[in-house]
Amino acid sequence: MIQRLRTLSFGAKLLSAFALIIILTSLAGYFFLSLSVNRAFTDFSRGRSSQQDRMMFNLFRILYQQSGDMNTVLEALTQQQADLPAVIVNSEGNVVFTPDLSQVQVGRHLDADLLKMGIRFALENGQQWTFLPTRFLVELELEEGYLQRSRRSLLLAGLTAGVAAVLLSFFLIRQLTGPLRKLDHASRNIAAGNLNERVNIPSVDELGRLADSFNEMAASLESAESVKKRLIADISHELRTPITAVRTALEGLRDGLLEPTQETLAALHDKILLITRLVGDLHQLALADAGRLSMKPTLFSIKALLETILETVGIQLEDENIQLVREIESGLPQVFADAQRIEQVLLNLLSNAIRHTPSEGSIRIGAQPRNQEIVISICNSGSGLSESDLHHVFDRFYRADEARSGDDSGAGLGLSIAKALVEAHRGRIWAENASEGGACFIFTLPASAEK
Secondary structure (H helix, E strand, O other), rough: OHHHHHHHOOOHHHHHHHHHHHHHHHHHHHHHHHHHHHHHHHHHHHHHHHHHHHHHEEEEEEHHHHHOHHHHHHHHHHOOOOOOOOEEEOOOEEEEEEEOOOOOOOOOOOOOOHHOOEEEEEEOOOOEEEEEEHHHHHHHHHHHHHHHHHHHHHHHHHHHHHHHHHHHHHHHHHHHHHHHHHHHHHHHHHHHOOOOOOOOOOOOOOOHHHHHHHHHHOOOOOHHHHHHHHHOOOOHHHHHHHHHHHHHHHHHHHHOOOOHHHHHHHHHHHHHHHHHHHHHHHHHHHHHOOOOOOOOOOOHHHHHHHHHHHHHHHHHHOOOOOOEEEOOOOOOOOEEHHHHHHHHHHHHHHHHHOOOOOOOOOOEEEEEOOOOOOEEEEEEEEOOOHHHHHOOOOOOOOOOOOOOOOOOOOOHHHHHHHHHHHHOOOOEEEEEEEOOOOEEEEEEEEOOOOO
C-alpha cells in the first residue's frame, strides 16, 4: 500500500488526503448530529407533556388510594370506558389496561426501554407497576420517522458538502500543482543544458517567490556558464600568442631559417616565462576558489612592509616620471597575515597603478587604522574608471581597453589574484574613483591587538 502511494503524483496524494479528511469529517458530523437531534427531540417530546402526564398519574393514584385495590380500579376504568390516555403495565411488563383509542392490546408485553418512559409506582403488595402515557406509543413511530428523515437530510447534506469540498480541493490543488509542474519542467530543461529557461508564475505567495528564486538561480547559472566560456576563451587566447611565437621560433630554428643567437633565445625565454607566470596565476586562483590556498600567517608591521616595497619600486617610478605621495600613519597596529601574500597584493596593485598613470602623474599610497582594521589605499592620477569598469575590474581577464594581446600589459589576472588573497585574509577590497581624478584601489586587513 505504501509503495503504491509513493508512485502517485503530488496532486493525487493531496486529493486523496483531502478526500479522506472530508469522508471522515462527514461521517463524524453525521454521527454526532444524528445523536444530538435524537436526544433533542426526545427531551423536547418529554418536556412538552411531562406536566400533563404527572397530572394524569396523580388522578390515577387518587383512584387507587380511594379504592385500595388495583383490580377494582381497572374494572371501573374498563366498565366506564374511561378515555385515560395511558396504559397500565404490571410488574411483569404486560399491559393490563389500555384505552379504546390505543392500538396496544391488553396482555401485550412491552420491552424495558419503552417502560423507562413511563412512571413507576408501587402497590401495597410491593409490586412495581408502570403508568405509561399512550403518546409514547404513538409518538414512537412518529419519532422514528422524524429521525429517519433527519438522518436522510443529514446524509444528503453531507454528501453535497463532500462533493463540493472535493471539487473545490481539486481546483485548489490544480492551482498549487500547476506552478510546481512548470518548475519541474523548467528544472529538467536546465538540467539538459537549456540555461535560458525561465518560469512565469504571476503570484506573490510562496510559489511566486520560489519561482523568482528559481529564475535568479537560472540567471546565475547562465551567467556562470557565460563566464566559464569566456574564461576558457580568454585562457586559450592568452596562451595561444606566446605558444605560437615559441612554436614558430622553434620551427625556424629547426629548419635553419633562424640563427640560434642570444637575442632569439632570450625572446623564447621571455615567452616561456610569460606562459609560466600565466599558469601560476591560474593555479593560485584555482587554489583560492577551492579554499586550499596555502597561508603562513605571522605577526608583522604593515608599515615596514610598505616602506620596503616602495623602496623597491622607487627606481621604476623615477624612470616613469611618476611622483610618489606617502600617506602612511605612524603607529599602525601589526597584522597577523601571510607577509608574502600581502606583498603580492601590494605589488599587483602598484603594478596596475603604474601601468595606468600617465607620465608626470602621481601615485598616492595611504594606510590608516579604522574600526579594528587597517585600510590601505593605492590611488593614481589619470582618467579614472568607468561605471562598467568599477563593477568588473576584479573579474578574471578583464581589462578596460578590452585588449587581448600577449604584450607586457598583463593577462588581466593581477587584480583577481589580489582580491582572492585579501578575501583569504578575511579582508575586503574594492575600487572607486578619487574626487580629484584617477582611480583608487582600497583593501582592508584585520588589525592585531598587539603593536
